Amino acid sequence: xxxxxxxxxxxxxxxxxxxxxxxxxxxxxxxxxxxxxxxxxxxxxxxxxxxxxxxxxxxxxxxxxxxxxxxxxxxxxxxxxxxxxxxxxxxxxxxxxxxxxxxxxxxxxxxxxxxxxxxxxxxxxxxxxxxxxxxxxxxxxxxxxxxxxxxxxxxxxxxxxxxxxxxxxxxxxxxxxxxxxxxxxxxxxxxxxxxxxxxxxxxxxxxxxxxxxxxxxxxxxxxxxxxxxxxxxxxxxxxxxxxxxxxxxxxxxxxxxxxxxxxxxxxxxxxxxxxxxxxxxxxxxxxxxxxxxxxxxxxxxxxxxxxxxxxxxxxxxxxxxxxxxxxxxxxxxxxxxxxxxxxxxxxxxxxxxxxxxxxxxxxxxxxxxxxxxxxxxxxxxxxxxxxxxxxxxxxxxx
Numbered sequence: 192x193x194x195x196x197x198x199x200x201x202x203x204x205x206x207x208x209x210x211x212x213x214x215x216x217x218x219x220x221x222x223x224x225x226x227x228x229x230x231x232x233x234x235x236x237x238x239x240x241x242x243x244x245x246x247x248x249x250x251x252x253x254x255x256x257x258x259x260x261x262x263x264x265x266x267x268x269x270x271x272x273x274x275x276x277x278x279x280x281x282x283x284x285x286x287x288x289x290x291x292x293x294x295x296x297x298x299x300x301x302x303x304x305x306x307x308x309x310x311x312x313x314x315x316x317x318x319x320x321x322x323x324x325x326x327x328x329x330x331x332x333x334x335x336x337x338x339x340x341x342x343x344x345x346x347x348x349x350x351x352x353x354x355x356x357x358x359x360x361x362x363x364x365x366x367x368x369x370x371x372x373x374x375x376x377x378x379x380x381x382x383x384x385x386x387x388x389x390x391x392x393x394x395x396x397x398x399x400x401x402x403x404x405x406x407x408x409x410x411x412x413x414x415x416x417x418x419x420x421x422x423x424x425x426x427x428x429x430x431x432x433x434x435x436x437x438x439x440x441x442x443x444x445x446x447x448x449x450x451x452x453x454x455x456x457x458x459x460x461x462x463x464x465x466x467x468x469x470x471x472x473x474x475x476x477x478x479x480x481x482x483x484x485x486x487x488x489x490x491x492x493x494x495x496x497x498x499x500x501x502x503x504x505x506x507x508x509x510x511x512x513x514x515x516x517x518x519x520x521x522x523x524x525x526x527x528x529x530x531x532x533x534x535x536x537x538x539x540x541x542x543x544x545x546x547x548x549x550x551x552x553x554x555x556x557x558x559x560x561x562x563x564x565x566x567x568x569x570x571x572x573x574x575x576x577x578x579x580x581x582x583x584x585x586x587x588x589x
Contacts, residue, residue: 192334192341193343194342194345195223195344196344197222197313197345197346198215198220199221199346199349200223200346201223201224201349201350201352202321202358203226203351204225204300204304205233205354206300207479207500208479209224209307210500211352211504212312213253213303213306213307214253215504223313223315224313224314224315225315225321226314226318233304233316234297234301234304237456238296239487239490240293240294240406241292241494242263242292242293242294243490243580245494245584247292249501250302259292262298262409263293263294264293264410265291266291267392268392268577269282269395269580270395271397272394272395272443273397273398273560274560279392281573281577282577282581286581287578293406319336320334320336321358323358323359323475326349326362326474327474328474329347331346331474332345346474348475348507349476351476351477351481352496355480359477360467360481360482368468368472370466371464371465373464374463375464375541376421377419377547378460378462379416379418379487380457380459381415381416381457382433382437382456383408383413384450384453384454384455385452385455386411386452387410388410388449389413397559399556400440400546401546402416403441417437418545419459423459425458430453437450462486462541464538465484466482466483466531467481467483470499470522470523470526476503478496478500478503486541488537488540488541489537489539489579489580490580491537498526502518502525506521533579540576543562543566
């Protein structure tokens, strides 16, 4: 077995792990990033595409925003569509000038991989048999196999950025953390189509047949989501069915859906809310989907991961520079305040816009209608939606 050492061992080369490694590099802190999948897989898996204002600013400060600034699509609002009418939520007006940017998570990952390789940071793909050990010691270890050879990597701390199904969170002893979870009785059928978007801003539609979302990836690629059953087979949905369902759910007088192009990808994504408390155990720190999951309605998953690693990098930098553990010791507390705010917002958006298969569906439907009516008529309610969507700013963040 080959024995190695570094300051921070990072498990997972998604946006959380890669951005953490980059931020640490800017502070002169050495790290090794380990990833189960291949580079090609990581760079092409389709994920979220809405970046909060603060996420964009952090990527600019980190020096990895050149392509984002060139290709990202800045949006000043979203449309809530229901009862055949559209209602725009104006972000800059309601949220202090802040906006969002549509730029795929896959593109963020590509930019971060490029940056890491350019500065010579260690990044290993296709590692196997990953496990973490000695978490209560001063030098915890990550053991793994790479290219047929066994390795042991000794670290000062380990960052678990390996997602909901990763190995880091399960390595924490029973009773040391508490988890909270809610599964939703529906899923999203996600569709990528080679058609120019039919809208300049995202459309969130509530319809009696279920929720629909019109998003985009580029000026030539449109992204759609349709509420469906969690057990649905995406291949069982024909292109004709998808286009017809989108046309029905997104209907608004005078608006036309562009459907003259091929559908190139279909997938079904289950929806859940999940939080781990605390997000740290001894020398192991969880970040991103390893620590929490939100339903995608609020566009918060990637942005929460960015918030986590910003906090973790700041805490580690303070510790290495001054020996002060104060910020590192409060990592979980500082993150969870933001996490629970995002969990509530994502739940609220989900419950307001989706059709629930419930015996009290009629009552729930009337509540949804009342909530949507309030959000689109009250500036105070619209402001709540806007400032949460673009990224709520706490005093500690200013």
